[in-house]
Amino acid sequence: MSRLSDLYKAMETLRKEGLSLNEDLEHQVTELEENIIKKEILPTVIETIAPALKQVQRELVLVVEYKPGMPISVALSRKTNITELLDAKVLEMDPQVEHRIGSKRMKPVERKNGKTILRVTFPDGTVVEEKKAKVTFANVICRIGLMRVRSLDITFCGVPIVSNTIDSKYGNAQIAVENGLYVMTHSSTHDKKKQLDRISDELNIGLKVEEI
Incomplete structure (x- = not known):
């Protein structure tokens, strides 16, 4: 269902x-x-x-x-x-992001030694910890509520972390979830932690997000 x-x-x-x-x-x-x-x-x-x-x-x-x-x-x-004519809302798909081709990254990517994963603990004691950080990230966002997270308008590489379109460049890093929505996972484990911390703060959820 x-x-x-x-x-x-x-x-x-x-x-x-x-x-x-x-x-x-x-x-x-x-x-x-x-x-x-x-x-x-x-x-x-x-x-x-x-x-x-x-x-x-x-x-x-x-x-x-x-x-x-x-x-x-x-x-x-x-x-x-x-x-x-009427009280109407214009419905549109998320626009495709115009990515720069061949541009150099100005800031170095934040990395930790060795491969890391995420452990996320909800206030009720529920723990989400998968073998891959991107799966944990997507599952946590689904548990919080896709539309709640989408309403925050958080983007990464210009792409909404919860989008209704497949990005031309980062589509392979978008996980299809439900109702035609996709979670953007093209980020380091550390960046995923920062995004979840931000979501938790803005929605006042009280998540404990650990990079292990």
Whole structure:
């Protein structure tokens, strides 16, 4: 079961119990829904509609209305500013980063003698420690919450550490997690520790991150 399915189930349980929905829960659902639209639906829509629209010479706005269990309806407007039509958010994929080719690193990479891994302890006593630092890093971010971490807008080498696109240069270092999201792991173990420390501080989680 996906993270989004789990959240839908939690919302339904609260409704059945007559309880109000938690604001953080609604925020997580909204973020995941929007990411699915960006990652899975928009590329298909663009690929299908764009060629057909080329024959239209004037600007327009198409609004797709979706209600679960009902036919999709499409509305057309000649107003090209969508905010004039409705309270809408423009959904886009993370842009591709333009990496310098052949550029030299100005600062030396911080290294420790020998290969190191990460051990991360959560306040409840849960310990995450995998054989590879990148796996620990990705698992910890997933446990914290992908969208919570993504909301911090933390990047490495210009790439969001939680992104909805595969980077042209560092794609091999991005671990696919869930709902079309990728965790950027192109960093040293020491840098991963610093990133987790920052996430812990900004979200007030209280992680103990050790490089061993």
